[in-house]
Structure formats: structure tokens, C-alpha cells
Amino acid sequence: MIPAPRPTDRPQLGRLHLGYSVLWLVFGLVPPAIGVADRSAATRSWTLALLAALGICYVIVRWLPRNPVLGPRVFLVVLAAGLGAQSYALKGGAAMFIISLPLFWILAGSARLAIALSGAAAAATLLGGAAGDGFGNGNAVFTCIGYVAGVLVGLLMHWYIRQSDERARALSTELEETQRQLVDAHRREGAARERERLAREIHDTLAQGFASIIVLAEAARAGIDADTARSSQQLLSIERTARENLAEARILVGSAPRADQGSIAQTLRRTLDRFAEDTGLTVHAELDDIDVYQQARIALLRCTQESLANIRKHADATTVGLVLTREPHGIELEITDDGRGFTAGTPRSPDSPGGFGLDGMRHRLAELGGALTITSAPGEGTRIHALIPPDENL
Numbered sequence: 001m002i003p004a005p006r007p008t009d010r011p012q013l014g015r016l017h018l019g020y021s022v023l024w025l026v027f028g029l030v031p032p033a034i035g036v037a038d039r040s041a042a043t044r045s046w047t048l049a050l051l052a053a054l055g056i057c058y059v060i061v062r063w064l065p066r067n068p069v070l071g072p073r074v075f076l077v078v079l080a081a082g083l084g085a086q087s088y089a090l091k092g093g094a095a096m097f098i099i100s101l102p103l104f105w106i107l108a109g110s111a112r113l114a115i116a117l118s119g120a121a122a123a124a125t126l127l128g129g130a131a132g133d134g135f136g137n138g139n140a141v142f143t144c145i146g147y148v149a150g151v152l153v154g155l156l157m158h159w160y161i162r163q164s165d166e167r168a169r170a171l172s173t174e175l176e177e178t179q180r181q182l183v184d185a186h187r188r189e190g191a192a193r194e195r196e197r198l199a200r201e202i203h204d205t206l207a208q209g210f211a212s213i214i215v216l217a218e219a220a221r222a223g224i225d226a227d228t229a230r231s232s233q234q235l236l237s238i239e240r241t242a243r244e245n246l247a248e249a250r251i252l253v254g255s256a257p258r259a260d261q262g263s264i265a266q267t268l269r270r271t272l273d274r275f276a277e278d279t280g281l282t283v284h285a286e287l288d289d290i291d292v293y294q295q296a297r298i299a300l301l302r303c304t305q306e307s308l309a310n311i312r313k314h315a316d317a318t319t320v321g322l323v324l325t326r327e328p329h330g331i332e333l334e335i336t337d338d339g340r341g342f343t344a345g346t347p348r349s350p351d352s353p354g355g356f357g358l359d360g361m362r363h364r365l366a367e368l369g370g371a372l373t374i375t376s377a378p379g380e381g382t383r384i385h386a387l388i389p390p391d392e393n394l
Contacts, residue, residue, distance in 0.1 A: 020102055021062055028099045029055050035090045047089045054082045061107065072107035076117045079103065084124030091132040092139030094146060097125045101150035111158045115151055122147040200302075200360040201248075208309045209245035213238050215312070216278060237278050264297050265289045265324060268304055272322060275308045282319045290326045296388045299364045300324070300333050303372070303386045306357040307335040315339025315382065326390075330370070333386040341376045361386070 029051045036047045061075045079100060087093030101118055108114035122143055129139045220234035265287035276283045292300065304322065311317050317339030325332050362372045369389045376382040 017062075017106060020106075021058070024099060024103065025055055025058070028096055032086050032090060032093070032096055039089070043089055047086060050082055050085055054079060058103075072109070073113070073117075076104055076107055077120075080117060080121035080124050083121050084128035087125045087128030087139070088132040089128075092129040093125050094129075094139040094142035097121060097143055098146035098150075101146060101154075105150075105154040105157065111155060114154055118147060118150055118154075196363070200363065203357060203360060205248040205305075206245050208305055209241050209248070211309065211313070212241050212278065213245075216241070233277070237274070240274075263289055264292050264300055267297070267301055268322065268324060271301070271304055271308070272320075275312070275320070279312055281311075281317060284319065284321045285323075287322070287324045288326055290324070290331065292331060292388075293391045295368055296331060296391065299368060299370070299388065300331070300386065302364060303333060303361050303384070304335065306361055307384045310357060311337045311339060311382075314342075317381065328390075330387050330389040333384075333388075335384040336381060338381045341378050341380045341382050343376070343378060 033048055033051050036044045039047070057070055057075050057078055060070050061072055083093055083097050083100065086096060100121070104118040104121065105111075105114045108117055125143050126140055129143075216234045216238045220231040220238070223234075224231045268287055269285065272283050272285050275281070308320070311320055315337045317337035319338045321334075321336040323332070323334040358372070358374065365372050365386055365388060370387050373385040373387075374382070375385070
């Protein structure tokens with residue numbers, strides 16, 4: 001048998017119990033005290049003492065539930081005996097028995113015990129009334145009807161509470177499962193974001209560096225006999241690029257901090273000089289000496305590196321232009337070339353000029369609240385425009 005919930009288990013039941021407690025103390029104990037007013041002094045005295053004792057015991061059980069002497073079930077046994085005694089004194093006690101019935105279902109702890117104890121109280125009430133010559137005045141009928149009705153209502157309430165508990169447990173289980181799924185989804189989303197970030201970093205640093213090394217190595221091997229000085233310069237660029245890749249790899253695995261090598265204009269200037277040295281292309285640059293926060297600095301550098309890598313691999317250009325300015329609406333970076341161009345906005349493979357690298361640039365800028373605009377057409381070159389909103393702290 002599932003135990004009955006204690007009133008303190010639920011705030012609503014606790015408030016109902018408190019209201020019923022006042023009702024029982026007023027309408028359960030006061031009427032019998034008034035009913036013995038015209039009886040003999042001895043009967044009146046012990047009846048009032050009995051009612052007072054029942055009230056005190058109930059207050060102890062109700063407001064001092066952890067007392068070591070009087071437990072709820074002991075109180076119910078005392079109450080059953082008290083109902084029989086007051087029924088004897090008043091020659092019937094159906095009214096007090098009926099108003100006391102909820103106590104058995106509230107305090108017994110189980111439906112079976114509530115039925116047994118309330119049955120014992122009904123029997124005591126009937127026996128007390130019969131001993132006091134009140135058996136035939138209707139109290140016996142009302143006591144029996146009250147007991148049967150109390151059992152039916154009590155069982156119905158127990159069934160309702162049990163169903164409510166089962167629904168609550170089911171909802172709690174469902175909520176826990178939903179929370180677990182949300183945690184797993186957040187974990188997977190975080191892992192996916194981290195994989196995407198690492199993929200962008202590897203593509204923009206290590207992959208681009210290795211691509212440069214391959215191109216330089218092929219050129220050095222092809223010209224090693226015809227132009228030794230040029231090949232030597234290309235080998236030096238290979239060594240320098242390999243060292244930079246090693247440094248980037250250490251940064252990615254967290255074993256080395258990222259060095260701050262001057263302003264963003266100086267960093268972009270070094271990148272352009274390396275590009276011009278390795279490719280032989282003409283480079284025009286207008287770089288304002290501006291201060292930017294670290295995330296914007298990395299985004300501008302990666303956008304420049306990716307754009308120059310695409311120019312080297314795909315554009316077949318002769319001239320490259322780069323402009324860096326600070327405007328009221330943010331930092332602008334513009335990279336142009338006079339190469340073959342492409343149809344902007346059409347789906348392309350990761351190896352094409354609009355592939356993974358440009359998507360990575362868009363994501364980097366979007367994370368900073370910025371945007372990337374690509375303008376190109378076949379035979380008309382390409383224009384890359386990056387915008388990063390201003391940082392209020394600068």
C-alpha cells in the first residue's frame with residue numbers, strides 16, 4: 001500500500017490541513033463541551049478534561065511532529081478512545097466522529113491503517129452511545145453512514161493523490177531526460193563549434209603555410225640550375241614559412257602564447273612584403289596606423305592571408321591592392337586584384353576561390369559583428385571588403 005502523503009509534503013495540503021485543524025478544534029471540541037453543560041458536575045468535569053486533553057494532544061502532534069512521546073498513530077488510538085468516551089457522556093457522538101474522520105486519513109500514513117483506525121473509532125462511538133443509552137436516537141445510523149462515506153471519500157482521495165504522484169514522477173522523469181538531452185545537445189554544439197574554429201585556424205595558418213612551401217619548393221627545384229640566387233631566396237622563404245608554421249602549431253596546441261608583433265598595419269605590411277617577395281607581383285598598400293583589439297587584429301590578418309593565398313592560387317593577377325582604414329562605422333579592409341575573377345555567389349568547391357577559406361572569413365567577421373562583401377566577375381578581377389564594427393573601449 002502506498003503511504004498517504006504527509007501534509008507538509010505539499011504546500012497546498014499543508015494549508016488545507018491548517019484550515020481543517022482550526023475547524024476541528026472549534027467545531028469538533030466546542031460542541032461536546034457545550035453539550036455537557038447541563039450534566040452532573042463529575043460528568044462535566046471529566047468530559048471537559050477529556051476534550052482538553054484531545055486538543056492538547058492534537059496540537060502537539062500537529063505542531064511538534066518530532067516529539068518522542070506522542071506520534072500520529074498513537075494520537076489516533078487516543079482519539080478513537082476519546083470518541084467512545086464522549087459518546088458515552090453525551091449518549092451519542094456521531095457529530096464529533098464525522099468531523100474527526102479526516103484526521104485518520106491525514107495522520108494514519110496508509111489507507112489500510114486509516115480504514116482500521118477509523119473503524120475502531122466508529123466501533124468505540126457506537127459502543128459508547130449504546131452504553132450511555134443513546135443507541136436508538138439516530139447517532140448509530142449517522143455513525144455508520146459517516147464511516148462508510150469516510151472510507152469511500154478517503155479511498156477516492158488516495159487514488160487521486162496516487163495518480164497525481166505518478167504523473168508528477170513521470171513529468172519529473174521526462175524533465176530530467178529533456179535536461180539530459182539539452183546538456184548533450186549543448187555539448188555536441190560546443191564540440192562542433194570548437195572543431196569548426198580549429199578547422200578555420202588550421203586552414204588559415206598551417207594549410208596556407210604548407211601550400212606556400214609546396215609552391216616555393218616547386219619553383220626552387222625548377223630554377224635551381226638556371227637561377228641559383230632566386231632558388232636560394234625561395235629556399236630561405238621555405239625555411240621562414242616552416243618556422244612560422246611551427247610557431248602557429250604551438251599556438252594552436254596551447255604550448256606557446258601568441259606574440260604581439262607591432263600594430264596591425266605593421267603586421268599586414270610584413271605579410272604583403274613576404275607575398276610580393278614570394279610571388280613577384282606588384283603590391284600597392286594604404287595602411288592607416290590604427291589600434292584594434294586582439295580578436296579584430298587576428299580576423300584582419302586571417303582575411304588578408306586568405307585573400308592573398310587565393311590570389312596566388314587562382315587569380316593569375318599582376319597587381320594587388322590593400323587598403324586599411326578606420327571609419328566612423330568601423331574598421332574597413334579592402335583587398336583587390338586585377339586577376340581573372342570569378343562569378344560571385346555561385347556554389348564552389350573548397351579548393352576554389354570562394355570555397356572553405358571565404359566561408360571561414362565570413363564566420364570570423366560575423367563573430368565580431370562584422371561582414372564580408374565579395375565583388376567579382378570573370379575577367380574583371382576581385383574585390384574583398386571586410387568590415388568590423390568599432391570597439392567602444394578603444
